[in-house]
Amino acid sequence: MRDTTIRRYNPETWPIASAMIxxxxxxxxxRTVQDQSADEWGVALAEVAAAGFAHVDPFDSWIRLADLERSRLDEFMAVTRDVGLSIPAISTARxxxxxxxxxxxxxxYGHRVIDTAAEIGAGAVSFGLFGPLTQVQQQALWFWTVQGVVNPDDRDVYDKAVARIAELGRHAGELGLEISLEMYEDTYLGTADGAVRFATDVDLPNVKVNCDLGNLVRLxxxxxxxxxxxxxxAPFAGYWHAKNYYRMEDHGTGMAMSSPAPLEFGVINWREAVRMAFHAGFRSAFALEHYGGDGLSVCATNLTYLRKILRATMVTS
Incomplete structure (x- = not known):
């Protein structure tokens, strides 16, 4: 198995990718992005590099690398290298x-993603148990304000989920890859306790939790x-989707509302969260996400902020 830890990285080289959401x-x-020419892919990727990123997670909501023919995958990777980007991980969604x-x-498909990740030199794949957006969610300004698909309260289905993720985890482990399981509301990974339980039940050293707290604090x-x-x-933290939200709660009525925020301004204290994970052994890559407005520019600001946190965290460790 390849050594996929990030102990060799310092705060300046730690992989922090722009998510292509x-x-x-x-x-x-x-057409879809699958059909675009290499030059068209290059325009989108060059934009990411120009924002200051050296890493990108293509996210299969943008392009499904595992579904490209070999020649097309080679084209995509050539363009990625040409603009100065590398891919530390691939995230799947829905x-x-x-x-x-x-x-x-x-x-x-998950097995193909793992094979593709290994082929292109990525170190991790993020999987989730959340379903497609409902029609009402697609019509909402913020999809998380509308009830989505719920994992069933059914032991047989839960056991099936554990068995299938373990199957993917063993495949990934053979190739030296990390699996990171994305936290998401109303799934078996929809709470901290649920995520810890699920990862413990899978019981593989390369299967971690994508501690995407933003998916929960926005509810x-x-x-x-x-x-x-x-x-x-913290002890389970792996490849990590990082984003933040403003959150307002009315204690008297129980009402809660949220909206996307830059990483340093939202309700999650990312300085403290990263420090907690780092001291528990976290050594994986990050992907920066932001919904609404100029998401790429907000992520570029978040990149600078996160590097500051890594510098401070590693100096004091």
Whole structure:
């Protein structure tokens, strides 16, 4: 197995990727990003590099690298290198291995993603158990304000999820890759306790938790304090989607509201969260996400902020 730890990185070289969620797969002209030319891919990727990034996570909501023919994958990687970017990890979204209709298909796809990640030199793959956006969610300004798909309270389905993620984890382990399981509301990874339980049940050293606390603090409902969550999650932390939200709560009525925030301004104290994870052994890459407005520019600001945190954390360790 390859050594995929990041002990060799310092704060200046620690992989911090831009997530490609600021671009859509559907181009609106009958094509998708899968169909674009290498030059068109280059435009999108050069924009990321120009924002100050040396790393990118293509996210399969933008392009499904595992579904490209070999020659096309080679084209994509050539363009990526030409603009000065590398890919530390690949994130999947809304392709749950326990989807009631397409779970078998998504399991097979997950294996292809792992093979693709190894082929291009990525060190991790992020998987989640969350389903597709409902029609109402797609129409909402912020999709997380509307109830989405819920993992069933069914022991057989839970066990199936554990078994399938373990299958992917063993495959990844053979190739020296990390699997990171994304926290997301109303899934088996929808709380800190649930995520710890799930990762413990999978019981593989290369299967970690993607501590995407932003997915939870943005909910318009009661949520556990982020510090309490991070205390539980820190020993399990792997490849990490980082974002933040403003959150307002009315204690009298129980009403909660949120909106996206730059990493340093939201309710999560990322300086403290990173420090907690680092001292518990976290040595994986980050991906920066932001919804709304000029998401790429906000992520570029977040890149500078996160590097400052890493410098301070590693100096004091």
């Amino acid at each position: 600021h671009r859509k797969n559907d181009l609106g002209d009958g 392709r749950s291995v326990i989807d009631p209709e397409r779970g078998d298909e998504f399991l097979e 318009h409902r009661p949520v556990e304090d982020w510090r309490s969550m991070m205390e539980k999650l």
